[in-house]
Amino acid sequence: LYERGRRKQLELPSLGFKGIWDSYLNSVTDAFRANAAIQERCRKYGDKLFTFAQVGQWVVVVKAKEHVKDFYNAPEDVLSMEVAAEELLQLHHLVGRQFCDETYHIAAIKTSLNQNLADILPNLVDEVVCGYIDVLDSQLGSGHDWKPVRALDTFTRIICRSSNRVFVGLPLCRNEDYCQLASQFSSNVLFCGPMVKLAGRLFQTIFRHHQRMLKHLEPLITERRKRSPKPHDGTLENDMLAWLMDCAPADREYSPESLAMRMLNVNFVAIHTTSKTFTHALYHLASKPCYIPILRAEAEKCVDKSDPTTWTKEALGRCVRLDSFLKECQRLNGMGALWMPRMAVDHFTFSDGTKISPGTFVATAATAIHEDAEIYERPLDFDGLRFSAVREQRNDPNDLDTFEPDSDDDWKHRLTGTSPHCLSFGGGRHICPGRFFASLELKCMVAYLILHYDVKTQIEGKRPPDEWFGPTSHPASNAEILFRRVQ
Numbered sequence: 001l002y003e004r005g006r007r008k009q010l011e012l013p014s015l016g017f018k019g020i021w022d023s024y025l026n027s028v029t030d031a032f033r034a035n036a037a038i039q040e041r042c043r044k045y046g047d048k049l050f051t052f053a054q055v056g057q058w059v060v061v062v063k064a065k066e067h068v069k070d071f072y073n074a075p076e077d078v079l080s081m082e083v084a085a086e087e088l089l090q091l092h093h094l095v096g097r098q099f100c101d102e103t104y105h106i107a108a109i110k111t112s113l114n115q116n117l118a119d120i121l122p123n124l125v126d127e128v129v130c131g132y133i134d135v136l137d138s139q140l141g142s143g144h145d146w147k148p149v150r151a152l153d154t155f156t157r158i159i160c161r162s163s164n165r166v167f168v169g170l171p172l173c174r175n176e177d178y179c180q181l182a183s184q185f186s187s188n189v190l191f192c193g194p195m196v197k198l199a200g201r202l203f204q205t206i207f208r209h210h211q212r213m214l215k216h217l218e219p220l221i222t223e224r225r226k227r228s229p230k231p232h233d234g235t236l237e238n239d240m241l242a243w244l245m246d247c248a249p250a251d252r253e254y255s256p257e258s259l260a261m262r263m264l265n266v267n268f269v270a271i272h273t274t275s276k277t278f279t280h281a282l283y284h285l286a287s288k289p290c291y292i293p294i295l296r297a298e299a300e301k302c303v304d305k306s307d308p309t310t311w312t313k314e315a316l317g318r319c320v321r322l323d324s325f326l327k328e329c330q331r332l333n334g335m336g337a338l339w340m341p342r343m344a345v346d347h348f349t350f351s352d353g354t355k356i357s358p359g360t361f362v363a364t365a366a367t368a369i370h371e372d373a374e375i376y377e378r379p380l381d382f383d384g385l386r387f388s389a390v391r392e393q394r395n396d397p398n399d400l401d402t403f404e405p406d407s408d409d410d411w412k413h414r415l416t417g418t419s420p421h422c423l424s425f426g427g428g429r430h431i432c433p434g435r436f437f438a439s440l441e442l443k444c445m446v447a448y449l450i451l452h453y454d455v456k457t458q459i460e461g462k463r464p465p466d467e468w469f470g471p472t473s474h475p476a477s478n479a480e481i482l483f484r485r486v487q
């Protein structure tokens with residue numbers, strides 16, 4: 001209790017704080033309406049930093065552009081993402097020390113994955129198509145009637161397969177046990193993390209994710225080692241496993257334990273984020289059918305419906321309206337009210353002189369920023385063409401030969417563009433290195449969907465409402481969307 005009172009950062013404003021007991025009471029009532037409570041405080045304090053009482057800790061909340069820049073550019077040994085994640089999710093207990101201590105998967109994503117996007121696209125598209133056929137079409141049957149489909153489950157399975165086609169290749173990416181492990185790992189961690197302070201090492205024993213991943217990868221690693229005594233000689237597959245081997249320190253190149261842990265980590269950051277974003281987009285599309293003909297017409301112009309093997313990174317890059325639609329979905333849905341948590345591990349001073357002491361949690365008010373009327377016109381309205389409108393002013397989208405997605409400051413309005421006003425992929429030091437892959441995969445997924453299916457919500461025009469757990473939001477987990485094949 002003493003620690004809690006001390007860490008409140010008394011010099012910062014905090015609505016409703018009168019004493020330690022008060023703060024507990026507030027934190028419990030606010031937990032049920034965290035988004036509204038944080039938005040209220042953002043309106044009251046404007047661009048000032050303030051503190052917000054959560055059940056387990058105080059959080060200093062950052063909203064103003066300059067504060068966000070200070071925050072996300074701060075060095076890891078001052079405002080630490082790792083320590084915050086450890087504290088919130090208890091990763092050492094849940095998955096083991098090695099999960100956090102090694103980080104060479106980040107290098108593998110930043111260099112190899114991003115450089116190979118054009119090369120891996122045919123495999124990615126192939127798996128997206130096979131995923132739709134195996135997982136969605138099997139639920140629709142052979143007719144052309146509307147059929148309800150549980151969206152989040154269905155598309156998490158397709159995205160998990162497609163991502164893992166690029167991470168581990170065939171046939172493992174279609175193995176049921178492997179896919180279950182890869183897609184459930186992050187939800188298990190995110191769900192159990194907060195409870196694990198009590199449960200200690202129980203989670204590791206019960207779920208044994210690392211051992212299960214090891215069982216799947218070990219034969220692959222042994223086979224590759226036999227084939228190529230050095231992973232860097234270019235004879236291995238062009239997939240994440242090979243890139244991880246390339247980026248690993250010399251003594252881990254072929255270490256199944258270490259590589260299995262990195263592969264868990266890659267799946268941890270890649271699958272639920274992409275599946276959630278896709279599901280949000282699907283809910284918007286199904287509840288606002290006016291976007292279907294717009295996006296379908298653009299997709300028909302950019303890619304060949306009848307031959308997905310011809311789809312290229314450049315062609316998908318020209319789907320500017322689809323890019324904008326996805327960015328708008330991210331702006332309004334999917335971020336938590338508190339986003340990008342950091343723990344101060346040293347004294348930190350914001351550029352306006354505000355000091356943060358070690359042991360303080362800091363996070364951005366992402367929802368309040370994304371819904372700020374001073375930044376976005378009509379911020380609460382969903383405008384799927386909000387970002388493409390700016391890009392199309394400078395380029396004629398009907399003239400695909402002259403369209404230059406890379407011109408001027410075009411990047412700012414792209415799905416992968418980030419700024420202190422657009423935090424969906426983070427920003428600064430820990431900006432998401434997988435966002436180019438995620439963008440490519442999401443575009444393949446949505447382009448294929450709108451070319452082959454019509455979608456609508458059960459109650460026409462009504463989007464399944466997001467689910468909130470404290471300051472974290474998720475797309476409705478059990479909602480069904482109606483699908484019908486395009487005739």
Ligand code: HEM
Binds near residue numbers: 424426434
């Ligand atoms: C739509 C999908 C995705 C979203 C919304 C997303 C979002 C984010 C955000 C917000 C961060 C920064 C977290 C922070 O600063 O606290 C982040 C970091 C990260 N993301 Fe993503 N991500 C997505 C997909 C992916 C994919 C597909 C990969 C891998 C292939 C990936 C790999 C990573 C990694 C490794 C980090 C940590 C970077 C570091 O610590 O420097 N992400 N992501």
